[in-house]
Amino acid sequence: MAKPLLRSLVPGDLGPLVKELGGEAYRSGQLAGWLHQHDALSWDELRNLPRSLREALAERFDLQGLSPLERQVSSDGTRKFLFSLRDGQTVESVIIPMESHATFCLSTQVGCAMACRFCATARGGLVRNLEAGEILEQITHLRRDLAENPVPGHGDRQFNAVFMGMGEPLDNWDALPTTLDTMLGDDGLGMSKRRVQVSTSGPGDGLRRLLALAPGVGLTLSLGGTTDEERKQLMPVPGRTPLAEVIDLGARYARQSGRRTTIAWVLIAGRTDLPEQARRLAKLAGSGPFKVNLIPLNALDDDAQEPPSQAAILAFQDILNRAGVDNTIRLSGGRDIAAACGQLRRRRLAG
Numbered sequence: 001m002a003k004p005l006l007r008s009l010v011p012g013d014l015g016p017l018v019k020e021l022g023g024e025a026y027r028s029g030q031l032a033g034w035l036h037q038h039d040a041l042s043w044d045e046l047r048n049l050p051r052s053l054r055e056a057l058a059e060r061f062d063l064q065g066l067s068p069l070e071r072q073v074s075s076d077g078t079r080k081f082l083f084s085l086r087d088g089q090t091v092e093s094v095i096i097p098m099e100s101h102a103t104f105c106l107s108t109q110v111g112c113a114m115a116c117r118f119c120a121t122a123r124g125g126l127v128r129n130l131e132a133g134e135i136l137e138q139i140t141h142l143r144r145d146l147a148e149n150p151v152p153g154h155g156d157r158q159f160n161a162v163f164m165g166m167g168e169p170l171d172n173w174d175a176l177p178t179t180l181d182t183m184l185g186d187d188g189l190g191m192s193k194r195r196v197q198v199s200t201s202g203p204g205d206g207l208r209r210l211l212a213l214a215p216g217v218g219l220t221l222s223l224g225g226t227t228d229e230e231r232k233q234l235m236p237v238p239g240r241t242p243l244a245e246v247i248d249l250g251a252r253y254a255r256q257s258g259r260r261t262t263i264a265w266v267l268i269a270g271r272t273d274l275p276e277q278a279r280r281l282a283k284l285a286g287s288g289p290f291k292v293n294l295i296p297l298n299a300l301d302d303d304a305q306e307p308p309s310q311a312a313i314l315a316f317q318d319i320l321n322r323a324g325v326d327n328t329i330r331l332s333g334g335r336d337i338a339a340a341c342g343q344l345r346r347r348r349l350a351g
């Protein structure tokens, strides 16, 4: 059986651990630095730690839980990664180069139970939750990749992180609180809350737990429909939280965090690009502290659903604009490299 991943411990737990292993107190700060600032993946890299401490750590923990399997670079600069985990499962992560920084798209589960019809990850159902260390180590690999292959114009190592890869983050409560703790903590990655975004299909229980956790990071709600009936068709999970409740919880979270909740709207030709939906969406978004991201579908390999025409996208946006709803069209990057969430993994599973 695999050992626990050292990165799954919150930095605050490293002090007692180092003490238990006979190390001096200040070594825990060095260790946290290697894990979360210097992106170490092998024990040999922890150069300023005594060999005896490294050996004691290696006896109890694994430092690396992900091995790169594939790396693809799109003509638009998007980099997509497939990693194998220690149990042979695979997950995907993406680097999306923006103008001044990179955005990391991270996975939180192997597969997903949420069954969204526009998503390749949904096809195989949920396999398992990722451990916190497996989520955080995606950042480690992506930062190492950026250090080796910098994006011109990106001076520092700042990045944004979105939980928008494989999995429903609000369905993985084993790992989400620890992961956010380490990302936001000064002795972890020290990220600003503004740089982190949790993206969810809106399970009510998960949203209530997020409200209780109050992490202050951004929230994106993927609605999939402007009525409960529409949502059921695109997101056919039994017991899906009613739309009105999702909107209410999203608004409460926005008031708590002091930043507007984003509504993500995937545009699919003939299904979610209709004028009456734009009008209903405008009403929903206008009812509270929301803004809207319009995301034309990234078509899946084996799916009849198609992205909308440019004219339909602009007509949809025009209705939101006229209603005074703040919105942005987000083109998903990497169309030429199967960047839709879960596609790389599915291709590999299919051989």
Ligand code: SF4
Residues within 6 Å of the ligand: 112, 113, 114, 115, 116, 119, 120, 121, 122, 165, 166, 167, 168, 200, 201, 341
């Ligand atoms: S879109 Fe997200 S929540 Fe929906 S099935 Fe895919 S990974 Fe899960």
